[in-house]
Amino acid sequence: MTAEDDEHQAIRAAIRQLCGQFPDEYFREVDAQRAYPERFVDALIEAGWLSAMVPQEYGGSGLGLTAASVILEEINRSGGNSGAVHGQMYNMGTVLRHGSMAQKQKYLPLIAAGKLRMQAMAVTEPTTGTDTTKIRTTAVRKDGRYLVNGQKVWISRVQHSDLLILLARTTPLAEVTKKSEGMSIFIVDLHQALGRGLTLRPIPNMVNHETNELFFDNLEIPEENLIGEEGNGFKYILDGLNAERTLIAAECIGDGYWFIDRATKYANQRVVFDRPIGKNQGVQFPIAEAYIEIEAANLMRFQACALFDAHRPCGAEANMAKYLAAKASWEAANVCLQTHGGFGFATEYDIERKFRETRLYQVAPISTNMILSYVAEHLLGLPRSF
Numbered sequence: 202m203t204a205e206d207d208e209h210q211a212i213r214a215a216i217r218q219l220c221g222q223f224p225d226e227y228f229r230e231v232d233a234q235r236a237y238p239e240r241f242v243d244a245l246i247e248a249g250w251l252s253a254m255v256p257q258e259y260g261g262s263g264l265g266l267t268a269a270s271v272i273l274e275e276i277n278r279s280g281g282n283s284g285a286v287h288g289q290m291y292n293m294g295t296v297l298r299h300g301s302m303a304q305k306q307k308y309l310p311l312i313a314a315g316k317l318r319m320q321a322m323a324v325t326e327p328t329t330g331t332d333t334t335k336i337r338t339t340a341v342r343k344d345g346r347y348l349v350n351g352q353k354v355w356i357s358r359v360q361h362s363d364l365l366i367l368l369a370r371t372t373p374l375a376e377v378t379k380k381s382e383g384m385s386i387f388i389v390d391l392h393q394a395l396g397r398g399l400t401l402r403p404i405p406n407m408v409n410h411e412t413n414e415l416f417f418d419n420l421e422i423p424e425e426n427l428i429g430e431e432g433n434g435f436k437y438i439l440d441g442l443n444a445e446r447t448l449i450a451a452e453c454i455g456d457g458y459w460f461i462d463r464a465t466k467y468a469n470q471r472v473v474f475d476r477p478i479g480k481n482q483g484v485q486f487p488i489a490e491a492y493i494e495i496e497a498a499n500l501m502r503f504q505a506c507a508l509f510d511a512h513r514p515c516g517a518e519a520n521m522a523k524y525l526a527a528k529a530s531w532e533a534a535n536v537c538l539q540t541h542g543g544f545g546f547a548t549e550y551d552i553e554r555k556f557r558e559t560r561l562y563q564v565a566p567i568s569t570n571m572i573l574s575y576v577a578e579h580l581l582g583l584p585r586s587f
């Protein structure tokens with residue numbers, strides 16, 4: 202076993218131990234109440250797991266993406282849902298890479314200490330969807346502050362965050378040479394903003410995922426909350442996507458193993474026609490197939506992590522890992538449900554919950570078609586389609 206393996210084994214063991222204190226019943230109850238898993242998130246933050254990627258100089262663990270991805274994988278593999286917390290792990294990367302020294306010193310130590318949550322990032326808008334460069338939310342500079350007007354949709358974890366990273370247009374689309382220019386990102390202090398120019402409407406949805414519509418009506422943001430240079434915000438957001446996609450791939454891998462584990466156990470135990478259902482190749486082959494696909498996706502996930510940690514380009518691998526892992530976990534979810542027959546639909550088996558949770562990753566944070574389009578255009582040189 203290599204030193205690197207050792208490090209990961211220790212992380213896996215520690216996360217499993219922490220997650221062991223939050224059994225299936227806990228997540229089932231939280232899901233039924235559509236509540237936020239407060240105790241679970243507090244425990245992860247207190248133990249420092251969500252500041253894994255904050256550099257040591259700011260009080261974090263300074264771990265790489267590979268180790269961070271193991272943390273999220275293990276949460277999902279234990280039956281939990283990293284969707285409640287993953288923003289806290291990667292959103293700070295935007296400040297780390299593009300923030301001023303003053304911003305880094307102000308926010309990163311508090312994030313590392315678990316005293317400040319930067320769980321939310323607002324990009325998507327109702328009228329423009331995936332076509333991000335057409336966003337209509339504007340931020341206009343005036344007298345040492347920015348005035349923000351517009352609307353966002355599907356913005357997650359806002360009610361459980363202190364800070365939000367906001368993408369808004371600072372130069373009208375008609376006045377920029379490239380459509381990706383003229384957008385900027387800001388740190389929004391949610392405690393100051395809510396009720397003073399920012400209102401929020403929760404969106405009830407298929408998953409127990411706290412997500413919201415946001416309405417900006419002359420919200421004032423101090424000038425010093427601009428991250429990096431005005432006009433470069435879209436580029437800064439793109440810079441963070443490889444880490445986000447790879448981490449979400451790891452969550453899907455965790456889900457996938459959870460589904461395979463449950464399906465295998467049940468197929469061995471459930472006796473119908475006087476034999477375990479797993480003895481039928483019609484039952485065992487789909488489980489084997491789903492397992493093979495998770496293992497293959499996992500290789501791409503580790504490849505993306507290794508390139509990222511070596512500071513090498515990893516856009517292709519990160520996108521492909523997210524694509525493969527989301528597809529593999531969804532197939533494993535289907536197989537697991539089918540293997541359980543009617544019982545798969547019973548809430549107490551937790552399969553229907555995990556089934557809903559893993560389905561999301563075909564759509565968010567990026568839909569499958571967008572990854573196919575990226576690969577077609579950037580890797581294969583096919584014509585740009587939009």
Ligand SMILES: Cc1cc2nc3c(=O)[nH]c(=O)nc-3n(C[C@H](O)[C@H](O)[C@H](O)COP(=O)(O)OP(=O)(O)OC[C@H]3O[C@@H](n4cnc5c(N)ncnc54)[C@H](O)[C@@H]3O)c2cc1C
Pocket residue numbers: 321322323324325329330331332354355356357358406408410412561564565566567568569570571574586587
């Ligand atoms: C639960 C949840 C949480 C989310 N959290 C956040 C968050 O915290 N912050 C945030 O900013 N966003 C968030 N999102 C938004 C998410 O990133 C978007 O839903 C996603 O990017 C797709 O955008 P859309 O829903 O507007 O779909 P649309 O852009 O309207 O697309 C609809 C469908 O058409 C397809 N499509 C569109 N154009 C093309 C094309 N040219 N070629 C082929 N197919 C195409 C898409 O792939 C998709 O399947 C969240 C979404 C959900 C559901």
